[in-house]
Amino acid sequence: MKLRRLLKHLLMPAWWARRPFDRAILDAIESAVKAAETGHRGELRFVVEGPLPLALLWRDESARQRATELFSRLRIWDTEENSGVLIYVQLVDRRVEILADRGINNLVPQEEWDSICRGMELAFRDRDFHRGALEAVAQAAHLLISHFPSSGADSNELPDRPLML
Structure with a gap:
């Protein structure tokens, strides 16, 4: 566990971390x-998370590991055509x-x-969260359209609203 990372997460108020993602x-x-x-x-499922819980920090869980955990917990893997995509932002x-x-991974x-x-990270570094997020959704959608074009009947299996943790 890295002390600097631990302190950043523990001292950062959740409301402060999440403020770039307003309504x-x-x-x-x-x-x-x-x-x-x-x-x-x-x-597509878009998830934004502020400070991580202490248990995850103690295990020194990376953003990739946390995304994998959320992918499972939010059942993104459980779509009919195995076509779920998680966009995870660790603020x-x-x-x-x-x-x-x-x-899709295949x-x-x-x-x-x-x-x-x-x-997205470059746009976020410039404090342009709006552009970074929307461009990422558009680019992910482009890849999905290329490989999983619509067949007409669409059942929305996952919520479209971004999840704030």
Whole structure:
């Protein structure tokens, strides 16, 4: 466990960490996810987390490990076509991770998801959370449209509203 990381998470008030994602940005992300899902059979889930719980910090859990845990806990893996995608934003660590279920992961290399993550991180560094989040949703949707185009009948299996933890 790194002391600096531990202190950052423990001393950062959750409301302070989450302030860049106000209601307007959350509404815009929800609308973008909803609109994007009309063009593909995938399911996007956007999760933003402030300070991590002490137990996770004690285990020195990385943003990638936390995203994997949330992918499972939020049942993103449980879509009919194995087409769930998690966009996870860890605000205190300033990391973004994207995980895709096996139906998509077999078609889209992790490097493409990582490129979207690094683009979001650059926008966030410039304090442009709105642009970074919406561009990431659009880029993820583009990949999903390429590999999982809509078949007409769409059942929305995961909530479109971003989850704030």
